[in-house]
Amino acid sequence: MKNEITGFDSHFLWGGATAANQVEGAFDKDGKGLSTADMVPYIPKSKRGMNMAMDVTSEYIEDVLAGKREDRFPKRDGVDFYHRYKEDIALFAELGFKVFRLSINWARIFPNGDDAKPNEKGLQFYENVFKELKKYKIEPLVTLSHYETPLALTRKYNGWYSRDVIGFFTRYAETVFTRYKDLVKYWLTFNEINVMTHSPYTGGGVLIDRVPNKTSDQIAYQAVHHQFVASAIATKLAHEIIPGSQVGCMLARMQTYPVTNHPDDILKAQRDNDLNLFFTDVHAKGEYPSYMNRFFAENEIVIEKEAEDDTILKQYPVDFISFSYYMSISVTTHGDHEDTVGNLVKGAVKNQYLESSDWGWQIDPKGLRVTLRDFHNRYGKPLFIVENGLGAYDTVETDGTIKDTYRMDYLKQHIEQMKEAVKDGVNLLGYTAWGPIDLISMSTSEMSKRYGFIYVDQDDEGNGTLNRSKKASFAWYKNVIATNGEEL
Numbered sequence: 001m002k003n004e005i006t007g008f009d010s011h012f013l014w015g016g017a018t019a020a021n022q023v024e025g026a027f028d029k030d031g032k033g034l035s036t037a038d039m040v041p042y043i044p045k046s047k048r049g050m051n052m053a054m055d056v057t058s059e060y061i062e063d064v065l066a067g068k069r070e071d072r073f074p075k076r077d078g079v080d081f082y083h084r085y086k087e088d089i090a091l092f093a094e095l096g097f098k099v100f101r102l103s104i105n106w107a108r109i110f111p112n113g114d115d116a117k118p119n120e121k122g123l124q125f126y127e128n129v130f131k132e133l134k135k136y137k138i139e140p141l142v143t144l145s146h147y148e149t150p151l152a153l154t155r156k157y158n159g160w161y162s163r164d165v166i167g168f169f170t171r172y173a174e175t176v177f178t179r180y181k182d183l184v185k186y187w188l189t190f191n192e193i194n195v196m197t198h199s200p201y202t203g204g205g206v207l208i209d210r211v212p213n214k215t216s217d218q219i220a221y222q223a224v225h226h227q228f229v230a231s232a233i234a235t236k237l238a239h240e241i242i243p244g245s246q247v248g249c250m251l252a253r254m255q256t257y258p259v260t261n262h263p264d265d266i267l268k269a270q271r272d273n274d275l276n277l278f279f280t281d282v283h284a285k286g287e288y289p290s291y292m293n294r295f296f297a298e299n300e301i302v303i304e305k306e307a308e309d310d311t312i313l314k315q316y317p318v319d320f321i322s323f324s325y326y327m328s329i330s331v332t333t334h335g336d337h338e339d340t341v342g343n344l345v346k347g348a349v350k351n352q353y354l355e356s357s358d359w360g361w362q363i364d365p366k367g368l369r370v371t372l373r374d375f376h377n378r379y380g381k382p383l384f385i386v387e388n389g390l391g392a393y394d395t396v397e398t399d400g401t402i403k404d405t406y407r408m409d410y411l412k413q414h415i416e417q418m419k420e421a422v423k424d425g426v427n428l429l430g431y432t433a434w435g436p437i438d439l440i441s442m443s444t445s446e447m448s449k450r451y452g453f454i455y456v457d458q459d460d461e462g463n464g465t466l467n468r469s470k471k472a473s474f475a476w477y478k479n480v481i482a483t484n485g486e487e488l
């Protein structure tokens with residue numbers, strides 16, 4: 001008997017991914033409260049570190065609110081998706097999208113996070129968006145929390161460091177599940193949940209300076225524990241309220257390689273991979289992995305849990321695993337090596353075999369295949385690549401065209417490896433390219449770091465017509481989808 005090894009099946013979900021705070025704008029319209037993302041400072045490039053969200057402090061927030069700072073505010077006013085969603089969705093439909101990933105900005109629904117009643121205008125906005133998607137048979141994939149904790153929860157409770165936030169989040173989740181039960185089947189709980197340990201403010205609206213006697217790691221892992229419990233409760237609620245719904249977790253995957261074959265390097269890479277996979281391990285297996293006991297002990301981290309937490313985690317694991325993938329990381333225990341990816345990942349060194357993006361992210365399509373194979377073997381659950389893409393400077397030619405061949409090359413190479421992984425037997429639900437329409441960068445707040453197939457006329461200072469136009473990659477991705485990944 002001949003074995004057929006085929007590529008993507010006919011239900012494969014092709015599409016694109018965004019986040020509310022990076023596309024919507026209208027940060028204070030129709031009853032929306034401020035969210036943590038609205039406060040990230042816009043700092044001119046010359047004065048900039050890698051992730052400005054790390055610089056947010058209690059004092060900074062109070063100063064901005066009191067009008068004492070001159071940094072632009074709001075910091076990320078998006079690309080006006082709030083008013084132009086019909087035009088944008090029509091373009092996604094033209095691309096042939098089967099799925100569109102977006103987030104609900106929690107502060108549109110509960111402006112202060114702990115309000116007694118939801119904000120109807122916020123609920124109506126997303127209902128309109130989901131109905132518009134339905135018109136074109138595009139399946140929404142909705143992130144409940146994409147770095148958008150209501151700012152009031154940060155000021156009042158110190159965000160996810162407080163256990164109280166579990167209750168506010170699950171009420172928000174219940175509200176949107178109930179309202180959109182006929183419109184949305186696929187949900188993600190927390191975007192890149194592991195970012196909490198890199199930047200607790202970004203990941204959970206947590207201000208380290210408010211807990212002076214504890215280490216940043218102690219604070220971050222406690223906040224993440226609260227998110228794990230909230231994620232499990234949300235999974236339970238989704239299954240109860242929306243029959244047939246699918247809930248996933250979401251990880252910023254940092255595939256980590258040893259620089260040499262020195263056993264110390266191998267062990268370091270393995271340990272760093274564990275620290276990254278800890279998050280998906282808890283979500284998928286419903287318990288804390290034993291390798292974390294030593295890490296917690298050595299770093300004097302004690303997680304405060306309630307009696308029922310372990311049972312909740314065990315009872316409601318996620319249905320699928322999703323992740324973002326932009327680059328791989330290389331680490332070593334010895335020798336001098338050139339640092340890479342700025343300060344984004346501590347201790348990451350340059351991999352001599354890989355090229356880098358203009359922002360120092362090391363491009364590694366085969367690393368995507370490695371990750372897919374690993375995840376498949378480790379979890380045995382369906383996988384979903386919900387972010388991947390190349391942030392690049394685009395040049396508009398005098399005739400208005402944009403020849404972004406570099407973007408097509410990047411995506412082509414990653415999709416090729418994704419196809420190989422599927423042939424290896426990996427169960428992959430879909431692929432949503434990051435930022436199908438240009439949007440505000442998460443790590444740098446720049447507009448000029450672009451990912452889109454659709455160009456948006458806006459510069460780093462927020463000037464421009466906001467007109468949309470098609471880049472060369474538009475027709476290319478359209479054909480990829482039309483041929484189900486056969487023609488790349």
Ligand code: BGP
Pocket residue numbers: 019022191192252324387391434440441442443444449
């Ligand atoms: C991920 C975030 C996104 C997104 C992307 C690209 O970490 O989930 O929100 O922005 O990275 O990053 P950047 O915008 O910094 O280029």
